[in-house]
Amino acid sequence: MAEMTALDTMMEMGFSRNRAEKALALSGNQGIEKAMDWLIEHEDDPNLDDPYVAPQGDVLGTSEKTEIAAAEVNFKENSAQIQQNASLSEEEKKEQLKRLEELMKQRQLEREEREKKDEIDREKQRRKQGQELSMIRQKLQEEEMRKIAEDRRKEKMEDIRAKQRVREKIERDKAERALKFGGGGVTAATSPVQPTPAVPQSSHVPAAKREYDECRLQIRLLDGTQLTQSFKSREQLAAVRLYVQLQQQDDTENFNLMTSFPRKVFSEEDMEKPLQELGLVPSAVLFVCKK
Incomplete structure (x- = not known):
């Protein structure tokens, strides 16, 4: 695979051929970095994209080739003149031919030395x-x-x-x-439910219906936790x-309350009814279930 030239490299980096040629030539062909510096300095020039015209005159290597060709022609001409000169033995x-060949060899050696130096x-x-x-690519990669990294940091901060x-x-x-429902009703009682003592009933006189001021509820959360509250x-x-919402860590909104026997899932309308009216007094077991 042929090695990329400075012009090919700059074109691969996104510069137009005209800009790359102009920058390399006018920066003295001193490399990609000098050419890019030149482009940065002249990016506001109105004639930056005008077609680049190389200066007239000797181009690198032209004078050397002309000199070699002229030497070969002179050698042939001088050789012919020497052969045709009748006055020479x-x-x-x-x-004379030997000196001419030595001179030609000397010039060839000098040319080879110049070529080696140029190479x-x-x-x-x-x-x-x-x-x-390599340095430019490394800088681009670091940038x-x-x-x-900055984008990830911003995303993390936004997530937080x-x-x-x-x-x-x-x-x-x-x-x-x-504030809306707390009116002094929730008390922090965590003692287990005590069984309600049986009220002895007379076989002759019907027991009077007792009024209860408190309701003791046993509540089972979604994670299996069991709470007792009055x-x-x-x-x-x-x-x-509200009490259940304050006790749960997750999913504080998406749940319903229900009884198992008889099975009943309480609706939003039931939320406005007193516990006594819902048949939960004096004690009951409630289950938390997902909506």
Whole structure:
């Protein structure tokens, strides 16, 4: 695979051929970095995209080729003149031809030395351009990595802020419900449910219906946790729902309350009814279920 030139490299980087040629030539063909510096300095020039015209005159290598060709022609012409010169003896002709051949060999050696030197210079230039290109690519990669890291940091911060907003909203909702339904009804009782003592009934006189001021509820959460809590018998079922919301860590909205026997799922209308009217007094077992 042929090695890329400085012009090919700049075109691969996105510069137009005209701009790349102009920048390389007018920066003295000193490499990609100098050419890019030149483009940055002249990016506001109105004639930056005008077609590039190389200066007239000797182009690199042209004078050398002309000199070699002229030397070869002169050698042939001088050789012919020496052979045709009748005033020279054979020995003199051989001597002059020998000196001419030596001169030609000397020029060939000088040309080879120049070519070797030029090749070394070109190799140095190629290596320099390769190093410059490697540094440019490394800088681009570092910039890209920094940008990716910054984007990830911003996403993480935004995620943290979003979670904080959700927590704050939950706290506000809890506070609002506490103000609306909390009227002094929820008490922090965690003792197990005590069985209601049996009321002896006379076989002759019917027992009078007892009025209860409190309701003791046993509540089973979604995760299996069992809570026991006392409420006023005239409190609304919404107070029980608020108590469950405050106890749950997750899914504080999407649930219903129900009894198992007889099975009944309480509706939104039931939330406004007192516990006594819903048949939960003096004690009952409630289950938390998903909507």
